[in-house]
Amino acid sequence: MTTTRVCVAGGGPAGIMLGLLLARHGIDVVVLEKHDDFFRDFRGDTVHPSTMNLLDALGLRAGFDAIPHHPLTMLDVVANGVRVHAVDFTTLPRPNNFLTLMPQWDLLDLLASEGARHPSFDLRMGTEVIDVLHDAGRVSGVRVRDSDGESKVRADLVIAADGRDSTVRRRVGLRPAARGVPADVVWFRLPHPSRHVPDTLAWLSEAGMLITIPRPDYLQCGFLIPKGRFDDMRAEGIERFRARVARGSPPLTEVTDHIVSFDDVKLLSVQIDRLPTWTAPGVLCIGDSAHAMSPAFGVGINYAVQDAVAAARILVPVLTRGGGHAEIDRAAARVQRRRAWPTAMMQRIQQVVHRAIANGRAVRVLDNPPTRAQRAVMRVAIPVARPLVARMVGYGFRPERLSG
Structure with a gap:
């Protein structure tokens, strides 16, 4: 004992x-x-500015920087083929004015x-x-x-x-x-396509929402599906799933055959x-x-x-x-x-x-090309929202500090 x-x-x-x-x-x-x-x-990889601030306070920055990781100053979303710079972490105080991806x-x-x-x-x-x-x-x-x-x-x-x-x-x-969530996530890996694709957090389209998290050697991908529909998706077959991934992110079309079977796809029940x-x-x-x-x-x-x-x-x-x-x-x-x-x-x-938008179903938030009204919103609202969203994502509400 x-x-x-x-x-x-x-x-x-x-x-x-x-x-x-x-x-x-x-x-x-x-x-x-x-x-x-x-x-x-298939666990979360994101290390936020508030966590890096704590690592600095603990004297662990050198060890942290020695680990391979992928800093992101912007979080892009591609909505119906239109790329949007949704979050800009450079508006946060230095030195940790970015989010990084680390296993x-x-x-x-x-x-x-x-x-x-x-x-x-x-x-x-x-x-x-x-x-x-x-x-x-x-x-x-x-x-x-x-x-x-x-x-x-x-x-x-x-x-x-x-x-x-x-x-x-x-x-x-x-x-x-419990607070009801209408979607689950299926996770899988894909190699980076041969043609460079800018770091993209999410792809929104008629195929649904596809998440692509860049790691040094591959992409960790997540597809949102309607809650409880994983068995139905398996029954439809792996070819149909590959086709849905390709529709969600056309640049990934050349690598979807790396999803060999549903043994390569893991379900996370979102709660x-x-x-x-x-x-x-x-x-x-x-x-x-x-x-x-x-x-x-x-x-x-x-x-x-x-x-x-x-x-x-x-x-x-x-x-x-x-x-x-x-x-x-x-x-x-x-x-x-x-x-x-x-x-x-x-x-x-x-x-x-x-x-x-994150409900596992078709997502259409923009036309391609965007309408005049949508362009106006993108010119005015998004620049105003970027620093606010960066602070919310980067720090959360009521970020904590060490006591000493």
Whole structure:
């Protein structure tokens, strides 16, 4: 059995970041990740300016820059063949006036390596949380399973950072309230076409919405489909799916044959949900465990990291002065009060986007060529919106800062 001050279930962005921040203050923390490594494809790749600001504050910029990544100063959308410069991050303060694309496992490796420099940081890979422990009506730790069998980790506070299917959350009876989403996403890889295509976040057409995320050696692609229609799409056959990809983005026509079968296509069931209460006695939920975000704007990692920073800033003073269980639980409740509003605001915007264009169906927001009225909107409204959207996407609502 292990005894620690804080036990974090889940080694994603929220869990690893919180573990690192607590360890920097000398607080004993055990982080439990059920997988043996961080390599999970088709996860979010976007690292936002607010996250890079935090990495700078942690002194991790050199390590971050050493990892191959793909900076984007603009986010383009192609609507019915018309290219629109939708988001301009250069309007944000330097030096982090851009968004960058980096595989999530590389970011997690960086944070975990930094955490390992602190004696109070204990990351256990291949260790799955299977239940919670109770003592006098309060969660007092977790039961885990690893290659050696089952054991216990006792803690003054358990952080549920184990994702939208959180075991900890389920075991303490916390249930999220779902916000309806009309679409799912299927993810697949394609090589870059021989002809250079400008970085394009999304292609909107009668085929629907196609996402193309540039990685150094390939494109990570996502196609939105109507909710629950994946089996129907499979039944139609891979040739029809390839043709739909080609209609969605004509420059990809030459590479669609790399989608050999539906074994190359992975389904992500899109969810937007949020816990009414993020805490139970001895437990605090953060990240996807507290609020599943849609892939819209790629803000999931950003919001998970922001939760971790807020949790550390609020919990560290209580934990370092030896606060008791009642004080710890009150501090945990303050984390929800801090993060619930920015989460709700972003989720509302995501819902609007899903209703308007990201619904898995044909999307027509512009004529080609654009009408006179559409050209007027593009000349006037889009330049005004660009910096506002850049700030919303780049920082989210109520961005967090380190406590020191």
